[in-house]
Amino acid sequence: MSSTSSLEVEKKKSPASERVTGSEAVLKCLLEENVEVIFGYPGGAIMPIYDALYSYTDKLNHILTRHEQGAVHAAQGFARVTGKTGVCFATSGPGATNLITGIADAQIDSTPLVCITGQVFSHLLGTDAFQETDVVGISMPVTKWNYQVTRPEEIPYAIAKGFYIANSGRPGPVLIDITKDAQLKEFDYSYEKCEKIRSYHPYPILDEKSISDAADLINKAQKPLMLVGQGVLIAEAQKELIAFAEKAGIPMASTLMGLSAVPNNHPLYVGYLGMHGNYGPNVKTNECDVLIAVGMRFDDRVTGNLDKYAKQAKVIHIEIDPAEIDKNVKADVAVNADAKEALQSLIKVTKENQHKSWLKEFRDCDEIEFEKIIKTATNPTSGGILMTEVMKKISDKTKGKAILVTDVGQHQMVASRYYAFDDTKSNVTSGGLGTMGFCLPAAMGAKMGQPEKQVIAVIGDGGFQMTIQELGTIFQSQIGVKILILNNNFLGMVRQWQELFHDKRYSFTELTNPNFQLISQGYGIPSQKIEERADLDAALDQWLNSDGPQLLEVVVEKEENVFPMVPAGASVSDIRLG
Amino acid sequence: MSNSINNIHGDKVRDFTLSVLTEDRAGLLNQITIIFTRRKINIDSLNVSTTEVPGVSRFTIVIQSVSKDQVEKVVKQIRKLVDVLGAFVYEDDDVYYQEIALYKVPTDVFLNGNKIETLVRNSGARILVIEKDHIIIEKTGHKSDTHDLYDKLMPHGLLEFVRSGRIAVSKSKRKTEAFIQQLEEAKSNRLSIKDF
Structure with missing residues (x-):
């Protein structure tokens, strides 16, 4: 924006404006955007904002994390369970670069964030000043939008635009970098929400022709299958999705990111897709005649080998982001629209139908999977404790009503398989980026977003140690998350691949772990450790029913493998059951 | 160098001319080029200039050695950039x-x-x-x-x-100004993909 045009805007608004510093304006803008919680970490270049925050602690709840990565993952966890935009603060240089992993995670998993970073004085930009880094340049490939503010007058405009962009259309992270002089200087502040940007049109106009084309395919289908992605959760289209599926009698399978959009006990729910998903939906993807993908992007972990993916099927792709249409899988009918709007239109033109024998095929697959895998995985009688039985018990004990936050690896796949979700927006995980260390801070954010709900953080012993410092945040702010470490003293997923594809050459995957209970004790968080199956039920009950944060370490079988599995490069129908 | 050159696979190389209309904003060049870098697509030539509409810039980008399918994917990702007003792909016959x-x-x-x-x-x-x-x-x-x-x-x-x-200028009758006006008048923040 040119300086002349912004000054014109200032003049027009002058009657309603008040004189404040750039720093205070940042906080006023956040209040205008109904922000309640900020996760952050102070430092030199953001000190003026923290100074202003000192007078705003009655209106804005700032959670001091132990690392900027913790702050950004917490903001993600908050956003994922609330649908609101997560907010985090960090200083320039290392503070800003420490946010990058979380920003990249939010970008690939479509999570709305506004990250505000301090920056060196504008006259020092480009001089390699102390703690100067080009965070706008660094974050460019992993943000939906970013902007550097060098004058206080730009702050309301940048923040309003940032919030609008972050949480409209396909959501994503926004970074706003504010130089220290822009924070310090006073200006005439006024705020106007952003509702339109001429170069940004986040909501496509639904093409009714695409809906009637889709309905034609659906109405003729004998073996339709619907794939449910996170787009359904983002669009809050859960009811419309289920109503549509029930009317047309279509089995529904979920991607990792789509989990919890459909209650797992729904009669038409047929399971979880992808590399470690359920047997039925993977195999039947290559047998269905019409594949209806809603708010998902055909990630390679879902499709396996694209050349052998659903080639027999007509594909209907309902997707808000035009860049996702035809990116991986060519759509026969592309419905470029918000999932809710598309489903509302689609339900009107689809015929009532049932596909009982087709649905039974999925149930037959379920039986095979149960006999070959689930039965022994959830009810073993000998050997060490299995991750699978722990997750099954947690699912039963919470009735699937808790928010499940997972890290990355075997425990994540096991939890996603064995936890029967019964509450919407209750799955928080790092899907696209696969960020180890995501879980603990994301669980804090989830608990801050949904304080009334039980929040369970399921973490492996590897990932736990990547952001273990956030125990300090949990302690200081008394965030009541229930932490479960499934400890196999291995980087289990890598070990599994080494076993299956690298002749058991366990290259740097075995961990000598510290005493987690002692660490937990140091942070004032009560803990238990169990190694015997006989102690599992009592420990889980005590852990789940405790007040405040509590850690439970379960020592599990060292070399447990997650099955089924679609090996990398194989077709989804070549899924291995063991 | 010439238009009839073959690529390493022996296929005839086609030139694609991308015409990208954007807000006049610092950093956009970087945002656009990283989309090519990610896919390891070499930019053959790039020109940035003002247009007849004040505040609107035009990037003219020529790429070779890519399939039409790949170009389409790249263009969709360019369109996604918040400050990009529109992006169009042309083959040599479509432009002067x-x-x-x-x-x-x-x-x-x-x-x-x-x-x-x-x-x-x-x-x-x-x-x-x-x-x-x-x-x-x-x-x-x-x-x-x-x-x-x-x-x-x-x-x-x-x-x-x-x-x-x-x-390059396209052979179509569309006016840049009319296109921008259409964007500004688009009902709230919605747009039909056909408009591109």
């Missing part, structure tokens, strides 16, 4: 396009008969500047034309050669 080249040759080569002078005249080039020790020749045309003159001047001692990026 030109490039400009400057050639610096030693003045003394002109003194040895009229060979160079004839060459310049016959190739539709013109002499821009005459200095005591060098002459600057200017030629406008397609890459193959400017390259042709390059080949001919080379044996005579070419001191310096530079060629601009391609600039």
